[in-house]
Structure formats: C-alpha cells, structure tokens
Amino acid sequence: MTGHIAPNAPATPMSAGQQVLQATGLTRRFGGLIAVNNVSFEVRRGEIFGLIGPNGAGKTTLFNLMTGLTPPSSGTLTFGGKDITGFAPHRVAGLGIGRTFQNIRLFKILSALENVKVAQHARTGAGLLQGLTGRDRAEERLVDERAWALLDLVGLANRAGEEAGNFSYGDQRRLEIARALATQPQVLLLDEPAAGMNTSEKGELTGFIRRVRDEYDLTVMVIEHHVPLVMNLCDRVAVLNFGELIAVGDPASVQKDPKVIEAYLGG
Numbered sequence: 001m002t003g004h005i006a007p008n009a010p011a012t013p014m015s016a017g018q019q020v021l022q023a024t025g026l027t028r029r030f031g032g033l034i035a036v037n038n039v040s041f042e043v044r045r046g047e048i049f050g051l052i053g054p055n056g057a058g059k060t061t062l063f064n065l066m067t068g069l070t071p072p073s074s075g076t077l078t079f080g081g082k083d084i085t086g087f088a089p090h091r092v093a094g095l096g097i098g099r100t101f102q103n104i105r106l107f108k109i110l111s112a113l114e115n116v117k118v119a120q121h122a123r124t125g126a127g128l129l130q131g132l133t134g135r136d137r138a139e140e141r142l143v144d145e146r147a148w149a150l151l152d153l154v155g156l157a158n159r160a161g162e163e164a165g166n167f168s169y170g171d172q173r174r175l176e177i178a179r180a181l182a183t184q185p186q187v188l189l190l191d192e193p194a195a196g197m198n199t200s201e202k203g204e205l206t207g208f209i210r211r212v213r214d215e216y217d218l219t220v221m222v223i224e225h226h227v228p229l230v231m232n233l234c235d236r237v238a239v240l241n242f243g244e245l246i247a248v249g250d251p252a253s254v255q256k257d258p259k260v261i262e263a264y265l266g267g
C-alpha cells in the first residue's frame with residue numbers, strides 16, 4: 001500500500017505484550033453519581049481489549065477519561081510509562097491515543113477525503129481552513145497520498161468525493177476509523193463500532209479491525225454491546241458494572257464468570 005502512515009514513535013520503544021496503558025484507581029464523579037469507580041487495569045501492546053457492561057455502566061466515561069475529554073476526580077493514567085493524567089484531548093491525541101465516538105462526529109457536508117485530510121492537519125497543528133487549503137505543496141501531496149491510502153484501507157476510496165452525510169452508518173463508522181488513523185495513533189479506542197451496522201457489515205467488522213490493528217501496528221480498545229462480536233474479536237475483555245470493574249480476562253473465562261453473567265450476560 002502506498003502512503004502508509006507510520007504510527008507515532010513511542011517515547012520508549014515498546015515490544016509486543018508490554019503494557020501500553022495503565023489505569024490506576026481511575027474515578028469520575030458527576031455530582032453524587034460515581035460513573036467510574038476506582039478502576040484499575042492495563043492494556044498490553046498489540047492486543048484488542050474489549051470493554052463491555054450494561055447501559056450506563058461507565059464505559060464511555062472511561063474512554064473520555066483516557067482521552068482527556070473528562071478529567072478524572074482521582075486516579076492516574078499512564079501511557080508508555082508516562083503519566084498523562086489530566087492531559088487535554090489534543091495532547092493525548094498528539095501522544096498517540098486516537099478514538100472514534102459512539103455518536104458519529106464526521107463533518108457531514110465535507111467529502112470522505114476532506115474528512116480524513118482535516119484530521120491529518122489537526123495532527124500537524126493546522127486549523128480547519130488550513131486543513132482544507134493546505135500549507136505547502138509537498139506537505140499537501142503527502143497528506144493527500146496518506147488520505148487516499150486510509151480510504152483504501154477502509155474500502156471507501158471509490159467514494160472519496162462523496163459527502164460523508166450521504167454514507168450508511170456502517171460506511172460512516174469506517175470513515176471515522178480512517179479519520180482516527182489519520183492522527184497516527186499507537187492506541188485506537190473504538191466506541192461501539194458496530195452500532196447501526198447491518199448484519200453483513202457486523203460480520204466483516206472483526207476481520208476489518210484485526211487487519212487495521214496488524215497493518216498499523218496498533219493496540220485497540222473497543223466498547224461494544226454485540227457480545228458474540230466482542231468475544232470473537234478481543235484478546236481480553238473487561239466488564240464494568242455501575243462504574244466498577246467486575247472482571248478482566250480472556251473471553252472464555254469472562255463469559256463464565258458468575259458476576260458477569262448476573263450483571264450483563266444473563267442466565
């Protein structure tokens with residue numbers, strides 16, 4: 001593939017299986033509600049790490065804590081051994097943690113290609129206008145080449161000129177992933193990537209996420225309600241319930257855990 005984007009170089013080189021992210025006692029209160037309660041876990045380099053739990057369990061809040069969108073009430077988060085607790089979203093993104101959102105956040109009136117290009121310029125510090133007009137020709141050519149490569153990866157290169165708002169949910173979610181990859185992450189956080197997808201799109205998602213992980217040398221965290229997909233896709237799964245982490249482990253053991261069955265999976 002041409003125009004492959006090298007992932008961010010970590011501050012300290014990390015090898016497969018080594019811890020990339022570490023949450024220690026992460027807690028977030030909203031008034032009297034504890035949305036995330038003293039959560040500790042680690043994510044290892046190269047793994048696909050699932051996050052499941054009932055509605056309102058705190059999954060998206062945990063992603064928001066990990067990407068700087070919401071500051072924690074207490075606890076710490078390290079990335080590649082560096083303490084990033086309380087860092088603003090642009091700093092977290094700049095260090096190499098990219099994400100997609102549960103509610104799709106594409107620029108609906110921009111084309112697929114423009115959406116990816118804007119994200120690349122956001123990474124290089126240029127604003128939206130510069131993102132669309134470019135700063136110099138050499139850089140613009142590189143940005144263009146990378147954007148096409150990303151659209152190719154997510155299967156949308158033949159629709160590069162179409163407005164994002166016209167795409168199906170499944171295509172919009174794939175475009176969001178291309179846009180997140182344009183920020184050159186080492187870790188990619190996917191918030192409900194299968195939401196709104198039809199059965200065949202869901203069926204293709206596992207292979208697609210694995211391919212993206214392999215091709216871009218990523219670590220992936222994924223929130224997903226579709227249990228068969230999570231169990232098939234993930235190397236390890238964490239389960240939240242009322243803000244608390246009630247289980248972490250490989251899919252088979254998590255599925256058998258009585259606490260998880262009672263809270264989420266049902267009898």
Ligand SMILES: Nc1ncnc2c1ncn2[C@@H]1O[C@H](COP(=O)(O)OP(=O)(O)OP(=O)(O)O)[C@@H](O)[C@H]1O
Pocket residue numbers: 030033035053054055056057058059060061062102
């Ligand atoms: N900004 C906020 N202000 C107040 N309460 C919030 C805020 N964000 C989240 N909450 C509350 O925190 C709890 C956890 O919400 P969160 O969205 O993280 O859960 P979730 O597991 O992602 O749910 P879902 O599966 O439905 O998306 C919920 O009770 C929610 O209402």
